[in-house]
Amino acid sequence: MTLRRVNVVILILLAVAFLIIVQRNLLKLSDFLHKENSDAEQILPFEAELSPQARLKTGAKGEEISVLITAAEDRLGGVIAAINSVHHNSKANVAFTIVTPNDTVDHLKAWMSNTKLKEVKYKIVIFQPELLNGKIPKDTSMLDAAKPLTFARFYLPVYIPDAEKAIYLDDDVVVQGDIQELYETSLKPGHAAAFSDDCDSASAKGIVRGAGNQINYMGFLDFKKEAIKKLGMRANTCSFNPGVIIANLTEWKNQNITQQLEHWMELNSQVDLYSSTLAESLTTPPLLIVFYKRHSSIDPRWHLRHLGTTGAGNRYSAQYVRAAKLLHWNGHYKPWMGTSSFTEVWDQWFIPDPTGKFHPVRRHAD
Template sequence: MFPDDESETPEELEEEIPVVICAAAGRMGATMAAINSIYSNTDANILFYVVGLRNTLTRIRKWIEHSKLREINFKIVEFNPMVLKGKIRPDSSRPELLQPLNFVRFYLPLLIHQHEKVIYLDDDVIVQGDIQELYDTTLALGHAAAFSDDCDLPSAQDINRLVGLQNTYMGYLDYRKKAIKDLGISPSTCSFNPGVIVANMTEWKHQRITKQLEKWMQKNVEENLYSSSLGGGVATSPMLIVFHGKYSTINPLWHIRHLGWNPDARYSEHFLQEAKLLHWNGRHKPWDFPSVHNDLWESWFVPDPAGIFKLNHHS
């Protein structure tokens, strides 16, 4: 035995990687599949912060404790939707994007304490790589967050298949409005997708990011600043404004997205194997019909011990 061969200090051994993910009542199966995929593909010490509204907290706990996920380290965090009062316009073309939990990413430092660096993930993702790699993303000095650019799509053929996709600021902001014009941001600026975020909590608080985001939510309620053609930017638009020119980038393989965009558009098998993280953003979710590449998602599905959440893979 070599008891002295523990070269790491206790601090290094104990470093936790905090992963924040929401669990919404109607799609809790998504959250559990994402958690399962992360936990199964890493040796790192993950602490899951599972965020829900008050009426779902017991169900979240039961699902984790009465399934194969019982081994994970987790904390359940209640999100109080009252913080959003007066900050959301009700007239979105996709009402599901107005769900309060969509805005949890705006409030990370209020929900998570004692961590310098945090990963936030949307619930409709699957992680195929070691999340330690994503956590090790370098954030430049003065940057509160890293995102994946919308112009870093893998190839031209993929862009052609994703007809109607928004990948510039013009797709999210209404450039006819003075408040938007006055920002001086070119409408052809590349947007980013905030479904995968690596965030620095110290910088976030220092720059008062949450306050800035709230300001732009309130301005939108008053002046309707966001583009009506929105593919899902109710939470994206304020972030595009606040983080413009002030964010680091995530390795593109850590955010292969648009799998939910078009049920007829498929990626190559080779490309999907290379991907570290898959994101079914768009309407076509892998637990519903029609959807693509749902076999990849389903391999991580954790059946609901309460029998409420069911897969719907038939027309």
């Protein structure tokens, strides 16, 4: 009797153990199926709303590449061409932050949503000009130089708060290479940004009218002013072009770069610190001060500059322009104005405005 009871107990225990194992496996299977269904619910509707091209972009591998660009109403065609060139030439996971005035939002949305740019991943941020109160001169003669949107690059961590690294692009550029390569530019330890030095080639001096001082710090800052003298900067230091910026946003925030830039903006509004030679834009001088000998360099192929200045067409060959990864029409002459060099290159990336408001000016228009 005792042996039988023991055997019965053993059988009961084995049966219970078997049932427990079966139950656990069923629970795991249920969880797995639930997860699969949950994932499908999250992914399928999202994909169904996008074209195959958009799904390919969304599924691109690698971390998200944050790109900030500003969009003014009278330069919106440039913004469209720049975004289109980046989107077309990159397989990376690019996300645009477009900073624009409130009165440009509807036009921008219509242009993006009614063309192939509807595939682009972007968000629109309204620029608040009140941000610059007390930081730029009130002199009406400086209105062109003090266009509020030009200062958006000072606030990169504000507009792109969650990224560790970001790219800023002027609206008068087109990108001919994969922007992933530009994004992977190595910044030296402790550097918050990388720029293109304007003395990085023998031809650069000839491209900027006047040469000499006009490409160094003396062209932008008044070294007779005490506040500039105290900095101990060398007047003949090569300047850099802030139309393309690669920013380490972690360092930017740790070093309070935005606050430093604001300090020099405010000081200049009280005591004119900038040279009249090249300081047509009020954005470059504060950057030159804050990043004096504290910035990394961008590969010259990734920032071919001065295409909007007089004589650029004679300085660069068509082959050289085609080989460059990024073209920049900095200067007075923009490709949508019909007066710049290599306008035909920019035209490849321009998308006609579906609203009919923006029309590039062309010399030989009918």
